[in-house]
Amino acid sequence: xxxxxxxxxxxxxxxxxxxxxxxxxxxxxxxxxxxxxxxxxxxxxxxxxxxxxxxxxxxxxxxxxxxx
Amino acid sequence: xxxxxxxxxxxxxxxxxxxxxxxxxxxxxxxxxxxxxxxxxxxxxxxxxxxxxxxxxxxxxxxxxxxxxxxxxxxxxxxxxxxxxxxxxxxxxxxxxxxxxxxxxxxxxxxxxxxxxx
Amino acid sequence: xxxxxxxxxxxxxxxxxxxxxxxxxxxxxxxxxxxxxxxxxxxxxxxxxxxxxxxxxxxxxxxxxxxxxxxxxxxxxxxxxxxxxxxxxxxxxxxxxxxxxxxxxxxxxxxxxxxxxxxxxxxxxxxxxxxxxxxxxxxxxxxxxxxxxxxxxxxxxxxxxxxxxxxxxxxxxxxx
Amino acid sequence: xxxxxxxxxxxxxxxxxxxxxxxxxxxxxxxxxxxxxxxxxxxxxxxxxxxxxxxxxxxxxxxxxxxxxxxxxxxxxxxxxxxxxxxxxxxxxxxxxxxxxxxxxxxxxxxxxxxxxxxxxxxxxxxxxxxxxxxxxxxxxxxxxxxxxxxxxxxxxxxxxxxxxxxxxxxxxxxxxxxxxxxxxxxxxxxxxxxxxxxxxxxxxxxxxxxxxxxxxxxxxxxxxxxxxxxxxxxxxxxxxxxxxxxxxxxxxxxxxxxxxxxxxxxxxxxxxxxxxxxxxxxxxxxxxxxxxxxxxxxxxxxxxxxxxxxxxxxxxxxxxxxxxxxxxxxx
Numbered sequence: 001x002x003x004x005x006x007x008x009x010x011x012x013x014x015x016x017x018x019x020x021x022x023x024x025x026x027x028x029x030x031x032x033x034x035x036x037x038x039x040x041x042x043x044x045x046x047x048x049x050x051x052x053x054x055x056x057x058x059x060x061x062x063x064x065x066x067x068x
Numbered sequence: 069x070x071x072x073x074x075x076x077x078x079x080x081x082x083x084x085x086x087x088x089x090x091x092x093x094x095x096x097x098x099x100x101x102x103x104x105x106x107x108x109x110x111x112x113x114x115x116x117x118x119x120x121x122x123x124x125x126x127x128x129x130x131x132x133x134x135x136x137x138x139x140x141x142x143x144x145x146x147x148x149x150x151x152x153x154x155x156x157x158x159x160x161x162x163x164x165x166x167x168x169x170x171x172x173x174x175x176x177x178x179x180x181x182x183x184x185x186x
Numbered sequence: 187x188x189x190x191x192x193x194x195x196x197x198x199x200x201x202x203x204x205x206x207x208x209x210x211x212x213x214x215x216x217x218x219x220x221x222x223x224x225x226x227x228x229x230x231x232x233x234x235x236x237x238x239x240x241x242x243x244x245x246x247x248x249x250x251x252x253x254x255x256x257x258x259x260x261x262x263x264x265x266x267x268x269x270x271x272x273x274x275x276x277x278x279x280x281x282x283x284x285x286x287x288x289x290x291x292x293x294x295x296x297x298x299x300x301x302x303x304x305x306x307x308x309x310x311x312x313x314x315x316x317x318x319x320x321x322x323x324x325x326x327x328x329x330x331x332x333x334x335x336x337x338x339x340x341x342x343x344x345x346x347x348x349x350x351x352x353x354x355x356x357x358x359x360x361x362x
Numbered sequence: 363x364x365x366x367x368x369x370x371x372x373x374x375x376x377x378x379x380x381x382x383x384x385x386x387x388x389x390x391x392x393x394x395x396x397x398x399x400x401x402x403x404x405x406x407x408x409x410x411x412x413x414x415x416x417x418x419x420x421x422x423x424x425x426x427x428x429x430x431x432x433x434x435x436x437x438x439x440x441x442x443x444x445x446x447x448x449x450x451x452x453x454x455x456x457x458x459x460x461x462x463x464x465x466x467x468x469x470x471x472x473x474x475x476x477x478x479x480x481x482x483x484x485x486x487x488x489x490x491x492x493x494x495x496x497x498x499x500x501x502x503x504x505x506x507x508x509x510x511x512x513x514x515x516x517x518x519x520x521x522x523x524x525x526x527x528x529x530x531x532x533x534x535x536x537x538x539x540x541x542x543x544x545x546x547x548x549x550x551x552x553x554x555x556x557x558x559x560x561x562x563x564x565x566x567x568x569x570x571x572x573x574x575x576x577x578x579x580x581x582x583x584x585x586x587x588x589x590x591x592x593x594x595x596x597x598x599x600x601x602x603x604x605x606x607x608x609x610x611x612x613x614x615x616x617x618x619x620x621x622x623x624x625x626x627x628x629x630x631x632x633x634x635x636x637x638x639x640x641x642x643x644x645x646x647x648x649x650x651x652x653x654x655x656x657x658x659x660x661x662x663x664x665x666x667x668x669x670x671x672x673x674x675x676x677x678x679x680x681x682x683x684x685x686x687x688x689x690x691x692x693x694x
Contacts, residue, residue: 002206004251005203005207008223008246015235015238016233019234019235025331027237031238034140035144036343037246038136038245038250039349041250042136042354043354045254046129049260049357049358052260053126073231073470075366075373075374076467077228078367078371078374079451079454086451090424091440091444091596094425098591099427101427102429126260127509128505129358131512131669132252135249137347138516138520139248139516139519142516145684146325146526147328147329148333149524150326150526151329151333152688155333160689160691163688164688166340169341169344169345169348170681171681172348176351183673183674217441236472240472240479243480244478244482247482247483248479248485252485252508255486325475
């Protein structure tokens with residue numbers, strides 16, 4: 001979720017600048033960022049679920065193995 | 069500031085205000101005679117012995133995930149649909165390629181059984 | 187008026203952001219995230235980016251956060267993880283790095299005066315007549331830029347979504 | 363000041379009141395129609411033909427005891443009904459009841475997308491309602507309800523894209539005007555889309571035959587099992603307001619909104635004597651009646667059939683319809 005917050009901060013900047021410069025590229029970029037965020041959320045949460053199923057925890061300190 | 073949106077904000081405020089106002093009014097007039105049994109969670113009269121928020125099927129996650137992906141795809145279609153007059157054939161081919169890639173994923177999900185619910 | 191609205195929104199957004207990362211209960215945290223995103227959408231409206239604002243609500247608040255909510259409920263954290271000091275944590279280095287980034291940002295702001303003469307996008311220059319005349323047609327103009335100049339990224343994005351879908355199904359499906 | 367705040371506020375007040383009154387009478391109509399469909403009388407006691415039932419019900423709900431279960435999450439428990447009612451009402455801000463500014467609150471260029479995104483917020487009310495109760499059955503019901511909602515939303519939104527393609531705009535007024543230019547209601551140009559959106563609407567409002575989340579004859583109640591009193595009433599209001607929203611959208615996008623039938627046929631111009639908003643409300647009422655009629659007629663789906671219908675039938679049809687519309691648009 002923190003990643004989403006960070007991406008949103010970037011998006012606000014892009015939209016603000018696109019308004020300031022009267023240039024729509026910033027907004028197009030935001031649409032792409034949202035698409036990437038969706039993909040990232042789907043895969044990231046998939047990993048968390050796979051991990052939870054194997055380890056019964058989502059504590060990040062215990063995610064020391066790259067495989068199981 | 070887009071002026072057309074001011075009434076919408078007003079509408080949101082009015083709707084919120086209405087919901088909270090009715091809750092407050094109802095809170096003032098309704099009776100409150102509580103007992104321990106009345107406050108128990110509904111479980112056919114049996115005393116609950118485990119927490120309700122247990123883990124549940126991963127299918128709900130899969131549905132939500134597919135929803136998010138498809139949602140983003142449809143979002144890409146809206147700006148395309150409104151300027152189809154200008155894009156003409158070129159736009160159609162673009163969108164057919166896009167839809168083809170989407171359908172590949174859809175068929176994959178179907179074949180893998182992500183759409184099954186049994 | 188505009189400035190007041192902006193500062194009000196900015197304060198609320200920041201406050202909610204802090205609430206998101208400090209909330210003890212994961213579901214409450216997700217809730218603050220939704221409110222945060224809705225306020226960001228209002229901020230986009232004040233910046234006359236209607237389409238992006240609506241997308242923000244539709245995809246972020248209505249889609250991605252629902253996914254988060256499902257997962258937070260799925261892994262059902264019985265109790266919030268306690269605060270702990272871990273030897274492997276590198277707080278000081280992290281702070282240092284954050285400071286460096288901040289300094290960099292300040293430097294960027296400092297040394298680049300707001301040059302408003304940035305060149306407009308190639309495609310934006312030759313809008314078809316219907317779109318060029320009316321700045322209110324935000325979606326249409328955005329679509330034009332997206333589907334002419336940014337055609338390749340658009341198709342790549344669809345590939346990315348395909349890969350994400352396959353990846354997530356493979357990850358989640360092991361013993362469906 | 364007058365134009366930006368006072369007039370919209372008056373419109374909003376009228377609209378919200380109209381919706382609330384419509385909801386209470388919709389409930390009465392539902393009970394009456396169900397009664398006649400099943401060869402019984404329905405509400406009879408309060409007032410002539412039970413008409414005053416619509417006034418008595420809300421009063422009863424306000425006076426009811428409002429229970430918060432002991433283990434519930436108190437704040438979220440109160441927030442959930444609010445989060446489900448507010449989007450259901452706010453959607454009405456962009457629905458035009460007539461061609462001139464008096465009849466709509468806001469005219470925005472992304473009207474249709476606004477409606478879709480605001481309704482998608484409503485899912486939080488359901489999830490949070492079930493979660494905050496901290497009781498097993500509501501939680502399960504809320505998960506089912508939200509999974510159902512988001513499944514059908516995909517198909518409905520994709521279908522709406524093909525309507526936008528036909529109309530060439532996202533503006534709600536523009537969509538009606540496009541139907542005037544075409545000389546035909548979109549129901550005749552896009553019959554598949556029309557049926558799909560309406561059935562999807564049934565599923566999104568958790569109505570029969572898709573009312574699995576709260577199948578009252580088989581389960582207890584659904585995600586609002588633990589709710590009572592006014593908080594329950596807010597959920598109830600939201601549900602019926604959503605039914606009105608769906609009817610309004612279908613009437614607007616496929617049946618010409620406020621326009622009279624055959625808007626381009628001069629011979630029928632005497633129909634213009636009826637004001638536009640009456641036409642529109644009449645059409646909305648017609649779809650509300652169909653909602654009730656379907657409830658009285660159809661048996662309930664099974665949950666896996668329901669999800670299969672959404673994902674395996676509706677989505678392919680929606681994509682096919684979109685492709686065909688696109689090709690037709692280029693060829694013609």
